[in-house]
Amino acid sequence: MTTLTPSTLNGKTPETSELSSSSFADFVQETTALTRRLFIQLQRRPSTLIAGIIQPVMWLILFGALFQNAPQGFLGSSVSYGKFIGAGIIVFTAFGGALNAGLPVMFDREFGFLNRLLVAPLASRFSIVMASAIFITTLSAIQTVAIVAVSAFLGAGLPNASGLALMALIILLLVLGVTAISLGLAFTLPGHIELIAVIFVTNLPLLFASTALVPLSFMPTWLQWIASLNPLSYAIEPIRYVYLHQNWSLSSVVMQAPFGNVTLGAALLVLLGFTTVALLSIQPRLRRVFV
Template sequence: MTTGVTAPGVVRVHVPGRSVRHDLRAIKIVLHREMLRFLNDRTRMVSTLVQPALWLFVLGTGLGTLVSRGPAEGVDFRTFIYPGVIAMTVVTTAMFSAGSIVWDREFGFLREMLVAPVGRASIVIGKCLGGGIVATVQGVIILALAGLVHVPYSPTLILTLLGEMFLASVTITAFGVSIAARMKNMQSFFGIMQMAIMPMIFLSGAMFPLAGLPGWLAFLTKINPLTYAVDPMRHAVFGHLSVSPAAMEALNPGVHWFGWRVSTGVELALVALMGLALLGLAIAQFRRTD
């Protein structure tokens, strides 16, 4: 007599389908994780502020004794480089936020996100928004130092700089994510980051005026995307200062295309368009990530 053995019942696993609600929740979770990672990393918070503080107070004070002559006399050089230091702070922080994708890949967390029933675009958007908010929060600390370099604490100025900082930081985070999506280790990412970010900062007019440059250097500043993020910040700062017309022309000449000064609105629109293009590139790169 053969005794029949009943196979145990098969448990059906239900995987929820993708929906807009799930994608929005994924964006929120990734953004929240970026904020928690930033708040729990005190060393990162302090270290990313050391270099901007050195540029602002050490280099700015030292060079100020040499360059505050002629039309710029009477204007503290630290006041001039203040918008550039803000840009440097948010750019560096945004790139570090983007680089955390490489850490997630090395420790396996990225694979868990990729197999979740949500669109990969939502992961990238959450990452870019989180990086933008983190970089903006870091930039707020530099904003708090405005009075030390003779920049007024005007509510209008602060709100303007906050908006411009957030736009620039989201754009740079998208740029970093598009690079980090294909990187396998942090050494490679940081090498590319230094190769890309440092020339962008130095060629943005963050540390020197855009007026009277040699032709080749003026051309490089005009094709540098970061120039169109730094110039609106400087325009906002100088719009709240009492300086002579000669000093304004020397230190805040703006960006010119064929004799036409590019307006602040056009510059911010260019940064926003670059941000959208880089976000699309980052999503495309992420979809090809294994």
């Protein structure tokens, strides 16, 4: 007679449970090691991080000075252009860093290191993707903190604690979604030249077709529609709103699009949907590469 135990009733034996926990521990160890490798590369070539901080700070200072004499009413009676553009630079810096996430993977492909990883006895090859996501998210957080600090020093002020938490959530959603797309391109395109071309073609058009530099009302109608469909606008406007309003809620209107008002909660749902679609869309490609 077979004795039933809680483990067998659940369809799991102690051995399978132990194996599952061991596989998860191996996955964490592999992800940690691959992430550490990326940070060692950054430590050896810190110019990437330094340039990633200096460039948006220069944009913040130069664009703020360029439009400081803009006509009254352009942004509202009490809004300086430096305070207005801060949200756009924060989002665009995070977007640019995430868009470059596929380059290290592409170089690993070209130099043969990725092939060594794929034939190694890894618990899960998805640790390669997870390590890149953690690395890019950390860099984006460092850049965001630097921009927020400089903006505060230049007089743009700081959101309250809940506003800062919301800003972190928005940046995280955007970075995860764009990183997923970039990694998908890294495993699809033939080489780094093609990936860099996609980055260059995508970067500036998405910047100018968003609300990063000017308000939606300042644009021609056709560009208003494009900017209203741009995921970057749904990250920029909530951050801008919490910068300008200490009291906010999910029902606060953050963007007056041509098709209607967009609330803060709706903007978060759009970002969540964008990230979910991006993560799901790369799954088939990753399975073909990793399996």
